[in-house]
Amino acid sequence: MDRVLNVSAYLFTPLDDRAALRAALKADAEARGLKGTILLAEEGINLVLAGDADGVRGFIARLRTDPRFAALATKESWSAEQPFGRMLVKLKREIIRMDHPSIHPAAGRAPSVDARTLRRWLDDGHDDDGREVVMLDTRNAFEVEYGTFENAIDWKITRFTQFPDAAATHAADLEGKTVVSFCTGGIRCEKAAIHLRDAGHPNVLQLDGGILTYFDEVGGAHFDGDCFVFDEREALTPALTARV
Structure with a gap:
C-alpha cells in the first residue's frame, strides 16, 4: 500500500535571506x-520532499504563508516506501x-500551454493557429x-548547461513551428522557453507543470514510456506510480 506522499515544487521568486x-x-x-532536498538560490526555490501526508502538506501550507511562496504549485505522487535517505x-x-x-524567470514567465490543451493539439496535429507543434525535450x-x-526533439544533452549551445546549433529545426518545451516538473523547460524566445523564436511555449502535471491531468496520451525522477523510485508511469 502506498503510504508515503511525495511532493515536488519550484518557484522563481527573489530570495535575499537564503x-x-x-x-x-x-x-x-x-x-x-x-x-x-530543498535548493535555495537568489532566483527562487526548488524542492522534492516525502513523508506522511499531514507532514508534507503542513510544511507546504506553512511555506505558502510567506508571500514570496504563496504561488508555489506542487505535484503529488505516492510510494510504498520513503524514497529519500535524509x-x-x-x-x-x-x-x-x-x-x-540573462535568464530571469522571476521577472516574467514564458507563455505556457496546459496539459489538456496540449493533448488536443497533439490529437489534431497542429495548434489553434494551424501551426505544426513540435515537442522539445529539455532533459x-x-x-x-x-x-x-512521441516524435519529440532530443538534442541529447548530458547537462542543462549545454542547452543554449544546442539551441543555436539546431535553430533551423524550430523555424515556423509552435515549439513546446517540456521537462519533468517545469523548471528546466521554463528557462529553456525564455532562452529560445530571447534567441528569436516567437512561438515557444513551456508545458505548464512539466510531464508530471501532464500525467496527472491527461495520463500518458502521446507519451512513450515512463518519466525518470531523481529519487529511489527511479521513474514514474503515466499513472504516477513507481516503475516496476
Missing part, C-alpha cells in the same frame, strides 16, 4: 519527519543550473531514454 531561510526550512522539515537544504547559485545570467539524454513524447 541563509536564515535555510535554517528555518530545515528545522521545520525535520520536525515533521520529512526527507528530501533531509538536505542547500544554497545554490541557481535552482537549475543553466549558466545564462538530459539518460532521462529521455526512460520515456518521452
Whole structure:
C-alpha cells in the first residue's frame, strides 16, 4: 500500500535571506519527519520532499504563508516506501543550473500551454493557429531514454548547461513551428522557453507543470514510456506510480 506522499515544487521568486531561510526550512522539515532536498538560490526555490501526508502538506501550507511562496504549485505522487535517505537544504547559485545570467524567470514567465490543451493539439496535429507543434525535450539524454513524447526533439544533452549551445546549433529545426518545451516538473523547460524566445523564436511555449502535471491531468496520451525522477523510485508511469 502506498503510504508515503511525495511532493515536488519550484518557484522563481527573489530570495535575499537564503541563509536564515535555510535554517528555518530545515528545522521545520525535520520536525515533521520529512526527507528530501530543498535548493535555495537568489532566483527562487526548488524542492522534492516525502513523508506522511499531514507532514508534507503542513510544511507546504506553512511555506505558502510567506508571500514570496504563496504561488508555489506542487505535484503529488505516492510510494510504498520513503524514497529519500535524509533531509538536505542547500544554497545554490541557481535552482537549475543553466549558466545564462540573462535568464530571469522571476521577472516574467514564458507563455505556457496546459496539459489538456496540449493533448488536443497533439490529437489534431497542429495548434489553434494551424501551426505544426513540435515537442522539445529539455532533459538530459539518460532521462529521455526512460520515456518521452512521441516524435519529440532530443538534442541529447548530458547537462542543462549545454542547452543554449544546442539551441543555436539546431535553430533551423524550430523555424515556423509552435515549439513546446517540456521537462519533468517545469523548471528546466521554463528557462529553456525564455532562452529560445530571447534567441528569436516567437512561438515557444513551456508545458505548464512539466510531464508530471501532464500525467496527472491527461495520463500518458502521446507519451512513450515512463518519466525518470531523481529519487529511489527511479521513474514514474503515466499513472504516477513507481516503475516496476
